[in-house]
Amino acid sequence: MSNLNSKIPEGPLAEKWSRHKSAIKVVSPANKRKLEVIVVGTGLGGASAAASLAELGYNVKAFCYQDSPRRAHSIAAQGGINAAKNYQNDNDSVFRLFYDTIKGGDYRAREANVYRLAEVSPNIIDQCVAQGVPFGREYGGTLANRSFGGVLVSRTFYARGQTGQQLLIGAYQAMNRQIAKGAVEIYSRHEMLDVVIIDGKARGIIARDLITGEIKRFGAHAVVVATGGYGNVFFLSTNAMGSNGSAAWQCYKKGAFMANPCYVQIHPTCIPVHGDQQSKLTLMSESLRNDGRVWVPKKKEDAEKLQRGEIKANDIPDEDRDFYLERRYPSYGNLVPRDVASRAAKERCDAGYGVNSEGKAVFLDFKYSIERLGKDVIEARYGNLFQMYEKITDVDPYKEPMMIYPAIHYSMGGTWVDYNLMTTVKGLYSIGEANFSDHGANRLGASALMQGLADGYFILPYTIGDYLADEIMTPKTDTSAPEFKEAEKSVKERIEKLYNIKGSKTVDYFHKKLGQIMWDHVGMSRNAEGLKEAIKMIRKLREDFWKDVKVPGEMDNLNPELEKAGRVADFFDIGELMAMDALDRNESCGGHFREESATDEGEAKRNDEKFTYVSCWEYQGEGKEPKLNKEELVFENVKLTQRSYK
Amino acid sequence: MADKILKKLNIKVWRQNRASEKGKFETYTIENISTGSSFLEMLDILNNDLIEKGIDPIAFDHDCREGICGTCSLYINGRPHGPDTEITTCQLHMRKFKEGETIVIEPWRAKAFPVVKDLVVNRTAFDKILQAGGFISVNTGGVPDGNAIPVGYDDAEEAMDAAACIGCGACVAACKNSSAMLFVAAKVSHLAKLPQGKVEAKRRARNMIAKMDELGFGGCTNTGACEVECPKSISISNISRLNREYLVARFSE
Numbered sequence: 001m002s003n004l005n006s007k008i009p010e011g012p013l014a015e016k017w018s019r020h021k022s023a024i025k026v027v028s029p030a031n032k033r034k035l036e037v038i039v040v041g042t043g044l045g046g047a048s049a050a051a052s053l054a055e056l057g058y059n060v061k062a063f064c065y066q067d068s069p070r071r072a073h074s075i076a077a078q079g080g081i082n083a084a085k086n087y088q089n090d091n092d093s094v095f096r097l098f099y100d101t102i103k104g105g106d107y108r109a110r111e112a113n114v115y116r117l118a119e120v121s122p123n124i125i126d127q128c129v130a131q132g133v134p135f136g137r138e139y140g141g142t143l144a145n146r147s148f149g150g151v152l153v154s155r156t157f158y159a160r161g162q163t164g165q166q167l168l169i170g171a172y173q174a175m176n177r178q179i180a181k182g183a184v185e186i187y188s189r190h191e192m193l194d195v196v197i198i199d200g201k202a203r204g205i206i207a208r209d210l211i212t213g214e215i216k217r218f219g220a221h222a223v224v225v226a227t228g229g230y231g232n233v234f235f236l237s238t239n240a241m242g243s244n245g246s247a248a249w250q251c252y253k254k255g256a257f258m259a260n261p262c263y264v265q266i267h268p269t270c271i272p273v274h275g276d277q278q279s280k281l282t283l284m285s286e287s288l289r290n291d292g293r294v295w296v297p298k299k300k301e302d303a304e305k306l307q308r309g310e311i312k313a314n315d316i317p318d319e320d321r322d323f324y325l326e327r328r329y330p331s332y333g334n335l336v337p338r339d340v341a342s343r344a345a346k347e348r349c350d351a352g353y354g355v356n357s358e359g360k361a362v363f364l365d366f367k368y369s370i371e372r373l374g375k376d377v378i379e380a381r382y383g384n385l386f387q388m389y390e391k392i393t394d395v396d397p398y399k400e401p402m403m404i405y406p407a408i409h410y411s412m413g414g415t416w417v418d419y420n421l422m423t424t425v426k427g428l429y430s431i432g433e434a435n436f437s438d439h440g441a442n443r444l445g446a447s448a449l450m451q452g453l454a455d456g457y458f459i460l461p462y463t464i465g466d467y468l469a470d471e472i473m474t475p476k477t478d479t480s481a482p483e484f485k486e487a488e489k490s491v492k493e494r495i496e497k498l499y500n501i502k503g504s505k506t507v508d509y510f511h512k513k514l515g516q517i518m519w520d521h522v523g524m525s526r527n528a529e530g531l532k533e534a535i536k537m538i539r540k541l542r543e544d545f546w547k548d549v550k551v552p553g554e555m556d557n558l559n560p561e562l563e564k565a566g567r568v569a570d571f572f573d574i575g576e577l578m579a580m581d582a583l584d585r586n587e588s589c590g591g592h593f594r595e596e597s598a599t600d601e602g603e604a605k606r607n608d609e610k611f612t613y614v615s616c617w618e619y620q621g622e623g624k625e626p627k628l629n630k631e632e633l634v635f636e637n638v639k640l641t642q643r644s645y646k
Numbered sequence: 647m648a649d650k651i652l653k654k655l656n657i658k659v660w661r662q663n664r665a666s667e668k669g670k671f672e673t674y675t676i677e678n679i680s681t682g683s684s685f686l687e688m689l690d691i692l693n694n695d696l697i698e699k700g701i702d703p704i705a706f707d708h709d710c711r712e713g714i715c716g717t718c719s720l721y722i723n724g725r726p727h728g729p730d731t732e733i734t735t736c737q738l739h740m741r742k743f744k745e746g747e748t749i750v751i752e753p754w755r756a757k758a759f760p761v762v763k764d765l766v767v768n769r770t771a772f773d774k775i776l777q778a779g780g781f782i783s784v785n786t787g788g789v790p791d792g793n794a795i796p797v798g799y800d801d802a803e804e805a806m807d808a809a810a811c812i813g814c815g816a817c818v819a820a821c822k823n824s825s826a827m828l829f830v831a832a833k834v835s836h837l838a839k840l841p842q843g844k845v846e847a848k849r850r851a852r853n854m855i856a857k858m859d860e861l862g863f864g865g866c867t868n869t870g871a872c873e874v875e876c877p878k879s880i881s882i883s884n885i886s887r888l889n890r891e892y893l894v895a896r897f898s899e
């Protein structure tokens with residue numbers, strides 16, 4: 001029997017959140033002072049939650065693995081953040097943002113959650129402005145907007161190409177203010193390695209001090225996990241090197257269900273892989289598709305000449321260029337959603353039209369907009385991205401088109417949460433990219449920042465009160481409880497086990513191999529046979545890892561290899577579950593493309609009759625098959641249609 | 647443009663096992679590095695070699711590897727973030743180095759940034775400076791509509807220029823006095839340029855400077871070394887603005 005209760009409030013869609021807010025419990029200021037909350041992660045989700053909870057009066061402890069909370073991976077987000085402000089008078093509305101997000105997610109997200117996200121989105125912009133986020137402005141002093149993929153209105157707010165950085169700094173500064181007041185205690189360079197559950201409720205965490213190696217216990221009345229996504233299971237991705245799925249995975253092992261792990265997003269505009277020494281992939285913001293046109297040569301012989309380096313892009317006349325997105329999707333053109341753009345690029349490259357030496361790249365050309373708008377305008381819009389591109393590739397994108405190729409970018413799947421953002425473990429919450437909640441099978445651009453901040457500023461601070469109101473009589477968590485001892489012991493044993501293998505191969509060796517399996521079989525295009533093969537290969541590789549990995553250094557010292565080893569160990573398990581989930585879902589939806597389920601034109605084909613559910617995986621113990629529970633998705637306000645961007 | 651292979655490089659690098667232990671330089675050789683690889687990818691390869699040889703790999707800080715998180719930090723051939731301008735170490739590419747070259751790598755050197763291990767230093771002092779006042783005092787909720795506070799295009803752009811600071815610490819490492827003035831000035835300017843931030847501008851400047859002094863950063867003597875090495879081109883004119891704010895703050899005491 002699964003205990004899946006999504007707790008979606010009754011009532012009409014537009015009233016659910018306000019009705020819910022008035023129905024849930026509130027904790028008095030005097031009682032808030034007695035309650036402690038642990039927030040793991042200081043990205044947009046974690047930092048905004050930590051700051052807001054502390055402002056309310058709770059005692060907060062915040063954790064991150066970097067040397068400063070300001071360095072969380074959210075900092076790297078470039079393009080922007082959506083909000084239904086309708087400042088452009090282009091008929092945007094809460095409903096339209098809701099609808100775009102549901103449709104963009106290929107009808108695999110909960111209506112109620114998505115509507116709430118759209119509903120609070122305008123507040124986020126107001127909040128960030130008040131904090132001093134230097135959003136782009138018009139000459140009249142009002143906020144500027146740009147468009148992003150998958151939508152027909154202009155609702156994306158931005159701070160040059162550094163929106164994530166500026167939003168995160170806003171949240172970080174709000175948190176700093178609370179740190180100065182003593183309301184937030186910050187633990188940088190601390191990695192959560194387990195969650196501690198007492199009498200069915202989350203009561204604390206075990207963390208390793210990454211400088212001294214000390215394993216420490218931390219108690220609280222509730223635990224919030226905001227540790228980001230698991231895209232690094234693919235080794236090469238746009239995620240930061242340290243981004244990991246481990247905290248979420250430990251929660252899974254302690255009873256929190258994992259939802260839709262097979263939904264990962266492949267971003268169409270990344271700098272292509274070069275050679276075999278590469279450690280990560282760099283994203284070129286989607287906003288570039290506003291002014292860049294995507295193309296490959298029409299003639300195969302031109303593509304082959306490009307691949308051999310005999311000609312350059314500019315040698316190919318306009319009439320010999322195939323603007324394949326504009327050709328295939330005339331109404332959205334270069335602004336189709338990410339999954340569609342990525343698959344279209346792969347299709348052209350697989351057909352032999354790729355434009356770099358490996359045949360795995362397409363052009364993103366700014367020539368046309370430079371002609372139309374002038375170099376200055378393009379420079380003002382994308383200057384830092386162009387500079388970044390040039391530093392990496394040694395090519396000047398003002399003169400020659402960029403080369404781009406899809407890469408792993410975001411995980412829509414994650415820890416299952418109910419409407420209150422609580423997992424299947426009481427008192428354990430999951431916010432930001434770590435949860436599965438709002439993006440269905442595909443996330444629209446500029447919506448992750450929105451979701452992280454919605455969760456942290458405007459949703460969790462309300463919903464957590466409903467749970468904590470019943471905990472006001474619970475004394476401070478005693479970290480000498482047997483459950484803490486037990487958790488600490490198992491964490492130490494695992495570290496010792498990894499350290500003592502003293503095998504012959506580095507952690508990276510295994511991580512790269514795992515990444516290759518994932519990319520080949522659980523990547524942009526999947527089929528049953530490949531997925532079954534992948535599961536076998538992952539299991540074999542995991543066995544080898546636990547026999548033959550070599551972790552150097554000392555356990556009681558800063559040891560990046562030891563940190564990596566722990567994360568990669570979990571990536572095997574996550575990768576395996578992703579493949580199992582992808583195998584179960586024999587339909588194509590959003591970022592998940594099953595070759596068995598395509599239209600004659602090769603477009604993705606959903607199967608609503610069979611798959612209108614959230615896959616919720618339940619851990620059954622080491623070496624046992626996990627159990628699949630299903631949360632049926634009910635659509636009362638939108639009609640399910642085959643997505644079309646034609 | 648086409649990538650070449652550097653057949654051999656010598657890497658002379660600072661090794662120090664812990665803060666409490668003494669450090670020294672060690673030299674390693676590394677072979678077959680593509681000029682298209684990043685500097686940190688070169689270190690990854692070196693580390694994998696070292697691990698295979700049973701030598702403790704070199705600890706260095708990094709995370710985003712795209713020049714925005716401010717985690718990477720190396721002092722390469724006598725320059726913070728190495729021999730290129732307007733970039734961080736993680737964006738530095740091996741095409742900037744020559745065949746057979748000896749590359750010297752050190753950690754940031756500053757009293758306020760003690761070494762943790764090898765090339766990793768502790769920059770918590772930066773967080774502490776910002777905690778002392780680098781924010782606008784608003785709580786979540788109850789704020790006016792975003793467009794209710796108009797901000798001129800140029801002011802927003804200037805605020806953004808200053809807000810682009812990534813908190814890497816190169817300015818401190820570049821400065822002979824180990825002053826954090828550029829870092830502090832960037833934050834003070836970012837917030838003081840915006841109407842929302844003006845309200846607390848004086849108090850902010852005063853508190854942050856007091857904290858900076860207390861944490862052991864040196865004073866600014868206007869050498870301009872920070873501006874040259876700052877990967878985000880934070881302008882030294884921010885320091886003049888800070889000085890103005892600060893003087894106003896002092897006189898109004």
Ligand SMILES: Cc1cc2nc3c(=O)[nH]c(=O)nc-3n(C[C@H](O)[C@H](O)[C@H](O)COP(=O)(O)OP(=O)(O)OC[C@H]3O[C@@H](n4cnc5c(N)ncnc54)[C@H](O)[C@@H]3O)c2cc1C
Nearest residue numbers: 041042043044045065074079080192228432433446448449
């Ligand atoms: C290159 C890039 C560009 C992007 N651009 C956009 C964009 O323009 N618009 C948009 O909406 N979205 C964008 N995204 C997506 C968006 O940035 C992320 O989804 C979002 O920032 C995630 O925020 P988060 O708070 O959930 O997690 P993160 O920001 O990833 O933060 C995770 C936090 O958890 C901590 N942590 C992780 N594991 C542990 C552990 N075990 N113990 C302790 N701490 C831990 C980390 O230290 C960190 O503080 C982009 C993503 C990338 C990669």
Ligand code: SF4
Nearest residue numbers: 811812814815817876
């Ligand atoms: S001012 Fe420049 S050098 Fe100094 S911390 Fe900021 S970005 Fe780094």
Ligand code: FES
Nearest residue numbers: 709711716718736
């Ligand atoms: S690793 Fe993030 S700036 Fe260099």
